[in-house]
Amino acid sequence: MTPFKFSIADNPTAAIAALTKNDHAAFLGGGTNLLDLMKEHVTNPTEIVDLGKLAFKEIKNTSSGISLGALAKNTDTANHPTIRKDYPLLSKAILAGASAQIRNMATNGGNLLQRTRCSYFYDIAMPCNKRQPGSGCAAIDGFNRMHAVFGWSDKCVAVYPSDMAVALSALNASVKVMAQNSTERTIAIHDFHLLPNDHPEKDNSLKHGELITSIEIPKNNFAEHSAYIKVRDRNSYAFALVSVAVGLEMNGNVIKAANISMGGVAHKPWRATNAEQALVGKAAVLANFEKAAEAEMRLARPLSHNKFKIEMGKNTLINALEAAYKG
Numbered sequence: 366m367t368p369f370k371f372s373i374a375d376n377p378t379a380a381i382a383a384l385t386k387n388d389h390a391a392f393l394g395g396g397t398n399l400l401d402l403m404k405e406h407v408t409n410p411t412e413i414v415d416l417g418k419l420a421f422k423e424i425k426n427t428s429s430g431i432s433l434g435a436l437a438k439n440t441d442t443a444n445h446p447t448i449r450k451d452y453p454l455l456s457k458a459i460l461a462g463a464s465a466q467i468r469n470m471a472t473n474g475g476n477l478l479q480r481t482r483c484s485y486f487y488d489i490a491m492p493c494n495k496r497q498p499g500s501g502c503a504a505i506d507g508f509n510r511m512h513a514v515f516g517w518s519d520k521c522v523a524v525y526p527s528d529m530a531v532a533l534s535a536l537n538a539s540v541k542v543m544a545q546n547s548t549e550r551t552i553a554i555h556d557f558h559l560l561p562n563d564h565p566e567k568d569n570s571l572k573h574g575e576l577i578t579s580i581e582i583p584k585n586n587f588a589e590h591s592a593y594i595k596v597r598d599r600n601s602y603a604f605a606l607v608s609v610a611v612g613l614e615m616n617g618n619v620i621k622a623a624n625i626s627m628g629g630v631a632h633k634p635w636r637a638t639n640a641e642q643a644l645v646g647k648a649a650v651l652a653n654f655e656k657a658a659e660a661e662m663r664l665a666r667p668l669s670h671n672k673f674k675i676e677m678g679k680n681t682l683i684n685a686l687e688a689a690y691k692g
Contacts, residue, residue, distance in 0.1 A: 367403070370412040374419060377543055377576055383414045385545055385574035392416055392576065394436060394475035397467050402480065406489055407496055421474075421578050424448070430583040435474030435576075439529065440465070442473055452582060454591035454612055458532035461595045464602045474577035477530055477540065477557065480568060481523035481632075482604050483512065494520045495565040502565075505668070511606065514665040514674045515631040521565030522668060525558060525633050526604045532593060534626035534634035535610040538582045542575045551581070558633030565632070587612030587624065592688035595628070596681055605629035607677045609637075609685035613649070620644045623657075625685075630665070630678060637661045640682060649690045651683070658682035 374380035384390045390412035393399060402408040421434040424445050431452065433442055442448060443459035459468065462476075485491045485503040492501035504512055505522050512522040538554040558569050571577075590613040597603040608628035614621045623644040625637040640661040647653040658679040665675050 367406070367409045367411075369403075369410055371415070372412070373415040373417065377419055377421075377578070378547065380414050380416060380419065381543065381545055381574050381576050383412070384576075387412050388573060390414060394472035394478075395438070395470040396475075397463075397471045398475065398479050405487055407480075407487055416576075427581070430581060430585075433473050433580040433582070435578050435580065436472050439463075439468040439471045439473065439476060443468070451584075451588050452536065453588060454535060454593055454610055455529070455532045455582070457591075457593040458528045458608075458610060461593060461608070462528035473529070473580055476527055477533075477577065477580070478569065478571075479525070479527050482526050483523040484508075486523060495523060495561075498564070498566045508670055509668040510670040511604070511629075512668055512671055513631050514667050514671060514678070515627075515635050516560040517632065517666070517668075518561045518563065518565070520563055521561035521632065523561070523565065523632060524629055525568075525631065526628075527634075528593070528595060528605065528608060528628060530554070530558065531608055531626050531628035531634045532610045533580065533582070534636055535612050535624045536582050536585060536587070537624065538580055540577055541579045541581060542571065543578050544572065544575045549578075554580075554634075555636060561632045585612060585624075586614040586622070589692050590615055590689045591692075592685045594681055594685040594688060596677060607674055607681045609678075609681045611685045611689040613644075613686070613689045615649065615690070618648050618650075620647055620649055620653075625661075625682070627661075627678065627682075630674060637682070639664065644686075649686075651687070654683045654686040655679075657686065 391410040393415045421436045423434045443456045491503040540552045595608040612624040623641045627635040640657040643657040643660045662678045
């Protein structure tokens with residue numbers, strides 16, 4: 366590991382100031398991804414600013430929904446009584462990710478900032494536009510079984526790994542951030558993570574020095590009809606080949622609203638808008654679930670080793686819709 370300066374921030378202003386002064390500094394939350402990247406020399410910050418003393422750890426009800434502190438642990442979020450009762454989709458998604466030990470360390474803000482697990486990104490001997498812009502993408506003609514089928518570019522075909530973010534996408538969450546002079550802004554979760562286009566090195570729309578303070582989830586009517594299904598190579602501690610988060614609002618047997626997001630298929634949580642549109646106003650029956658899944662997956666662009674994700678995506682979408690309807 367490359368030597369670096371280490372400091373502990375006493376308040377958000379000090380943390381933001383430290384990062385703003387150094388283009389090669391990084392915030393440290395739970396450290397479950399950053400330290401791995403440093404040990405593999407994928408990233409080499411010259412300064413680490415520990416956020417552990419900051420107060421953004423509360424999970425609280427608000428007039429419009431619920432607010433998740435950026436530094437609250439994933440375990441505490443998944444097991445919070447209000448999350449389990451009113452936002453079970455989020456709880457299911459968090460508990461499908463990583464191991465219990467990692468969830469005990471990982472923070473909500475850090476979860477959103479995970480970087481891709483593309484093996485070519487982690488192998489510093491291989492070209493990777495995400496790690497070193499302009500060097501090329503070894504995955505696009507390499508072994509790309511785990512890679513994207515939606516939204517990829519000729520610069521990058523990596524997928525985004527978080528389960529939590531897929532649920533937050535389906536729940537229309539937003540991310541609150543703070544910058545210099547205590548200025549704040551709110552970013553819709555759909556605008557927070559980015560597709561690769563010509564700049565795959567940019568995972569999200571945060572500016573250097575901006576600090577995530579909370580994640581806001583609006584109230585919804587999905588608690589009785591939601592599901593998170595994750596398909597992976599083994600039953601635990603593996604990233605998704607395909608995952609689907611579904612929230613349905615029902616009027617009897619008719620679907621009044623459908624929010625669907627997919628993981629393991631794109632550089633960001635993939636909002637399945639075509640499937641959503643195909644379901645609204647329709648009866649919750651298998652034939653309509655199949656049509657919705659077909660409407661979404663027919664737009665997929667597979668690579669040489671991941672054509673199986675199209676059929677897997679259809680089946681996972683159908684299974685998630687059935688599970689959400691049954692409640």
